[in-house]
Amino acid sequence: MSKNRSRWIIVALMVLMVANSVGAQKFTAPQKVIGVVEPRSGVYAEIGEYGIKGVQLALNQYNAKGGVLGSELTLVAEDTQSVVNVGAQKARKLITERGAVMLVGEVSSAVAAAMGAVASELNVIYMAAGANSNNITNEDAKRVMFRTDLSNWQSNNAMANYLLKNYGKRWYFLTSDYTWGHTAFNVAARILKENGGTQLANDLVPFGTSDYSSYLLKIRQAKPDVLYLSIGGTDLINFFKQFAGFGLKGTMQISGAIMNDSDAWTLGPGVMTGVWPNKQDWGEIVAVYPGPNDALDSIESTMTENPMILQNKYPLSVDKK
Amino acid sequence: MIVLSQIINGLILGTIYILMALGLSLIRGTMGILNFAHGVLFTLGAYLTVKIALVTNFWIAIIVGPILVGVIGMLIQRFFMRRLQGKHELFGLLLTFGMAYIIEDMIKIVWGVGGQPFNIPPLLSGFINLGVFIFPTYRLFILGVTVMLLIGLYIFLNKTKTGLIIKAGSRDLVMVSLLGIPVQKVFTLVFGLGTMLAGIAGALAAPMWGVQPTMGNKILIPAFVVITLGGMGSLVGAVAGGLIIGVAVSLAILIQPFFSDLIIYVIMAAVLLVRPRGLFGEVWEAYE
Numbered sequence: 349m350s351k352n353r354s355r356w357i358i359v360a361l362m363v364l365m366v367a368n369s370v371g372a373q374k375f376t377a378p379q380k381v382i383g384v385v386e387p388r389s390g391v392y393a394e395i396g397e398y399g400i401k402g403v404q405l406a407l408n409q410y411n412a413k414g415g416v417l418g419s420e421l422t423l424v425a426e427d428t429q430s431v432v433n434v435g436a437q438k439a440r441k442l443i444t445e446r447g448a449v450m451l452v453g454e455v456s457s458a459v460a461a462a463m464g465a466v467a468s469e470l471n472v473i474y475m476a477a478g479a480n481s482n483n484i485t486n487e488d489a490k491r492v493m494f495r496t497d498l499s500n501w502q503s504n505n506a507m508a509n510y511l512l513k514n515y516g517k518r519w520y521f522l523t524s525d526y527t528w529g530h531t532a533f534n535v536a537a538r539i540l541k542e543n544g545g546t547q548l549a550n551d552l553v554p555f556g557t558s559d560y561s562s563y564l565l566k567i568r569q570a571k572p573d574v575l576y577l578s579i580g581g582t583d584l585i586n587f588f589k590q591f592a593g594f595g596l597k598g599t600m601q602i603s604g605a606i607m608n609d610s611d612a613w614t615l616g617p618g619v620m621t622g623v624w625p626n627k628q629d630w631g632e633i634v635a636v637y638p639g640p641n642d643a644l645d646s647i648e649s650t651m652t653e654n655p656m657i658l659q660n661k662y663p664l665s666v667d668k669k
Numbered sequence: 670m671i672v673l674s675q676i677i678n679g680l681i682l683g684t685i686y687i688l689m690a691l692g693l694s695l696i697r698g699t700m701g702i703l704n705f706a707h708g709v710l711f712t713l714g715a716y717l718t719v720k721i722a723l724v725t726n727f728w729i730a731i732i733v734g735p736i737l738v739g740v741i742g743m744l745i746q747r748f749f750m751r752r753l754q755g756k757h758e759l760f761g762l763l764l765t766f767g768m769a770y771i772i773e774d775m776i777k778i779v780w781g782v783g784g785q786p787f788n789i790p791p792l793l794s795g796f797i798n799l800g801v802f803i804f805p806t807y808r809l810f811i812l813g814v815t816v817m818l819l820i821g822l823y824i825f826l827n828k829t830k831t832g833l834i835i836k837a838g839s840r841d842l843v844m845v846s847l848l849g850i851p852v853q854k855v856f857t858l859v860f861g862l863g864t865m866l867a868g869i870a871g872a873l874a875a876p877m878w879g880v881q882p883t884m885g886n887k888i889l890i891p892a893f894v895v896i897t898l899g900g901m902g903s904l905v906g907a908v909a910g911g912l913i914i915g916v917a918v919s920l921a922i923l924i925q926p927f928f929s930d931l932i933i934y935v936i937m938a939a940v941l942l943v944r945p946r947g948l949f950g951e952v953w954e955a956y957e
Contacts, residue, residue, distance in 0.1 A: 390883055394783035525927065551926050558878045558887055561678050561808070562922035562929075568803065569671050585784055586879045593789065593805035593877075595796045614784040614879075 380419040382407060383448030385439055385463060388427035391556050391581035392455040394610040399453050399477060400425050424448065428459050430555075435459035439466040439474075448472065455581070457481030457528040464493035480606065482531040500528065503605035504535035507625055508576075515601045516573020517545035522563060522587070524579045525552040532578035532605055548572050553579055560587045564594040577604035577622075584611050588619050597621060670801045675919045681808045683915025684815040685870055689892035690899065690907035691822065692866030698902025699839040699859045702750070702761040706769040708889030709776075710864045714738045714871030715880045716776060719787045727790040727876075735868030742864025746857045754853070776882045785880040811873050818869065819908065826904070835859055839902060894937045900950025909948055 384403050386396030400423070407421045415421060424446050428435035435454065442448040443466070451467055452475040454460040460479035467474035468490040475494050476484055482500045484493070511519075519540055523529040529552070537547055548570045551563055567575060579587060584607075591597065602622030612620055689711060696704045718734035725733075745768060753760045788794070789807045797804045826832035838845045838855050846852045871885065878884060895914050899906025914933050921929040940948060 388782060389777075393881065393883070397782050551922075553926055554930050556887055558874075558884065559682060559918075561682060561805075562675055562919045563926070565671065565674055565678055565803070566923065569801075582784060582879050582881050582884075589788070589877060589879055590805075593794065593796060593807055595798055595803055595805075610783065614786055619788060 378419065379422050380416070381424050381442075381446050381448045382421055383439070383442030383446065383451045384423055384425040384453045385428050385435060385442065385451055385459075386425060386453040387430040387455055387459075388425070390430045391583055392430050393581075394614070395455050395478065395581060395608050396428075396453070398610055399455070403452060425453075428454060428456075428463075430456040430459055432459050432462045436462040436466050439463040440470070443467070443470045443472050450475065453477050454479055456526070457484055457531075458526050460484060460493075461488035461527070464488060464490045467492050479528070480532070481528040482535070483527050498605075500531045500605065501535055503625060504532050505539065507603055507605050508536040508539040511574055511576075511601070511603055511623075512540070512543050512545065517543070518548055518572050519545060519574045519576050520548045520567050520570050520572035520600075521550040521576045522567075522579060523550055523552050524583060525554050528580075529553075529578040533576075536576055536578075536605070553583065555583070557583055558586050560590045561594070563587075564590060564596065567600075568594060568596060572600050575600050575602045577602060579604075580606060580608060581611065585614050588615050588621070591621070592619065672920070672923065674802050675923045676916050677802065677804075679916030679919030680912055681804075681812050681915070682919060683912040684812050685874055685888070686891060686895050686914050687815060687908050687911030688818070688866055688870035688873070689888055690895035690911050691818075691904060692863035692870075693892055694896045694899070694902055694904055694907040695835075695866070696860055696863040697896065699835055700761075700856050701758055702765065703758075703893070704860075704863065705762060705765040705889070706745075706772060707765075707864070707867050707892065708885030709769045709772045710738055710742065710867040710885070711871040711874070711888060712776060712880075712882060712885035713741070713772060714868030715787075715875035715884060716780060716785065716871075717868070718872040718875050719785045719880050720780075722787070731869075731872045734872045735865050738868025738871070739861040739865030743857050743861035745864075746860035750860070751853060751856070773882055773885075780882075782882060787875050787880050789876040807877060811877075814869075814873060818866075822904065831855075831858070891933055894933045896947075898937045898940050898947055900947030903947065903949040903951065906947055906949035 382403065384400055386399045387393055388396050388400075404423050407423055410416055411420050424442060426438035426442055428438055435456075436459075439451055439462075442451060450473040451463065454463060454476060455478040457476075457479040458481075460476040461481075461483060464474055464476060464484070465488075471492065473492050473494070474490075475496060477496050479495060480497055480500050480503065481488075484495050485499060517540070519536075521533055521537065523533040533550060537550070540547060549566065551566065553560075553563065577584065577587070591602075603624065604622075605625065607620075607622075607624035612624075689707065693704060693707050696702055696707075714735050717737050718730045721733050722730035749764060749768070750761060753764060793807045793810050795806045797806060797809070824832075826836055834845065834850055834855055835858070838850075838852060838859075842852060845855075870888075874884070874888075891914060895910035896907055897910075898913065899908070899910030913936065917932045917936055918929050921932040944950075
């Protein structure tokens with residue numbers, strides 16, 4: 349190597365070292381890891397990815413202001429696959445191997461409950477951002493686990509009462525066969541019964557079902573006023589894609605307590621139908637960053653590829669008081 | 670009446686299982702390999718169809734997409750699986766298992782983890798209403814395509830020279846190679862054909878089932894159940910097995926949806942207890 353070239357390499361290395369130290373001057377304490385547990389595959393994968401983006405956005409904003417207690421925050425994400433034992437294992441890994449100071453995320457309540465148990469055992473705060481099942485704040489509640497999203501009681505209570513006021517009383521239920529679906533159904537069914545309604549059927553759909561043709565034939569035969577869906581993610585998307593094909597569009601009202609934005613975007617206006625509660629689906633961002641309007645302004649400036657976000661300005665309850 | 674409509678629905682549902690099982694059965698019967706990448710190639714067929722349809726149209730896409738999957742299958746066989754020729758069949762299984770993970774992750778990297786919007790073309794998006802019976806036009810289209818493919822496959826395997834070589838190869842590979850037929854080329858063709866069938870299944874399912882990276886996972890195991898039930902290597906068995914499974918799942922949903930996942934294994938176990946080779950399986954010299 350020539351003398352000139354080696355000299356340039358030394359200069360370049362020195363510049364890099366200086367630049368690195370300048371950038372790091374804001375943070376006096378070591379980095380703190382925020383463990384993000386989201387499904388990155390399976391039924392809730394898309395919702396999970398947006399969750400990770402939301403946390404990253406929040407951390408960027410915190411770090412730009414000097415971090416928290418002098419520490420820079422870094423995000424480490426693990427894929428729970430929406431499977432209970434995988435989620436528990438990943439939660440444990442983030443805490444014990446990656447040194448996460450807190451956990452945040454998950455869409456499936458069943459997985460969240462399991463991760464809550466792990467967090468409780470290891471004494472780490474866990475923000476169960478997307479888990480709606482009532483169990484999270486009842487049977488499965490832990491001191492360290494907090495929920496930022498609606499409970500099934502809140503959302504199903506609002507929707508069921510609204511639907512009873514505006515549509516018929518003969519309801520057919522399609523329920524995802526795990527804790528979230530069950531507790532959603534329990535709330536809506538109880539309100540239906542208290543108001544003199546008729547439960548035509550409750551089909552427990554296995555999580556991850558792709559073909560709904562048999563269910564649609566049953567629904568068609570039952571001729572309900574309202575079809576109440578407690579299914580989500582790709583399950584919901586598949587259902588809607590097949591619904592119109594069985595000539596059922598317009599023959600009944602479709603509703604449910606949750607329609608995730610990412611599911612609606614995938615379906616598109618031609619396929620999606622029914623009446624759904626409008627809700628702020630960037631829950632992780634609103635929870636971590638103070639003030640809903642600040643968060644939304646920064647979302648709109650950085651994530652302009654989703655025009656539908658403008659429709660979700662404020663969390664709404666359908667049943668306005 | 671509802672039972673009858675569920676049975677008919679089940680027969681139509683079975684067509685996707687048949688398409689998957691045909692490819693698996695062809696590969697298993699000829700090459701002795703259980704292709705664990707079949708599910709992910711189903712997914713790849715769907716993705717390629719969606720992307721090609723963006724620049725052309727649905728009709729061109731459902732032809733070109735599966736052909737591309739077949740070509741990819743042939744490349745996999747030529748450059749990876751051929752190296753494991755003559756070794757224990759577990760190696761081939763592990764290879765396809767690994768390929769399944771790799772291809773699925775590549776799909777996620779290239780196209781993201783979210784669902785791809787893809788709808789049934791307007792021409793096929795109606796339904797035929799016969800009172801108690803209702804048939805979405807698109808499902809009848811899938812049925813029609815499957816029937817045509819079955820006829821085409823039958824003609825190919827029984828009336829063409831290449832097809833007869835494939836049949837002979839699954840019976841007695843050693844004799845076929847002694848007769849001077851390039852067995853490796855036959856294998857490449859069979860693998861390509863088998864994977865193309867998975868691609869066709871994916872292409873047809875795309876507008877109906879939602880296109881996302883794990884869409885093939887849920888159909889792979891039922892496809893294995895179908896070929897086990899029908900008889901490994903038997904194409905008639907693949908058809909019979911697919912129809913049986915389709916009807917069983919539909920009826921299970923009518924009675925108790927919880928059993929719809931379970932029933933296929935119960936049926937498979939029952940058949941295997943009585944007839945281990947499957948309904949139409951034959952004892953072939955190669956695998957005694």
